[in-house]
Amino acid sequence: MLAKPSAMKKQLFECWRQTLENQTTHPLTQAEKNITKWTTNIYKRCSKNLSTTTAIIRIYIGHTQLTHKYIFSTSQPPTCEFCNGNPGLTIRHVIFECSKYMEERRRHLTGVNPTELYELNNIVKIKNFIVHSNLTNLL
């Protein structure tokens, strides 16, 4: 007999939490050992907005719909249509490099570099960047 969806969801979350906590080199582990506390901190800093919280967690994990939906369609990884040379569409490119988001980056992420992305103090800045760039629903 199959487990109930809620039981499966709880089991998957626990598996995911244990996997992340056992990785000693993952930035999430370095920033916050307790995933539940970490997600709660993000949720609070996102004014308890679930879609924004989800988008930020996906950024931190490095897998978003924008950058990884190609896996489900078995197509090629996406490239950026707005930048010269059509670089690969990665989270780092969208947040720190893409010419399309230059103005919003200047407004909300000045002084934040990629190594500081995982710091809790920068969550509000990232939230403001993705909301004002209309990226929330794409992530």
Ligand SMILES: [Zn+2]
């Ligand atoms: Zn770009």
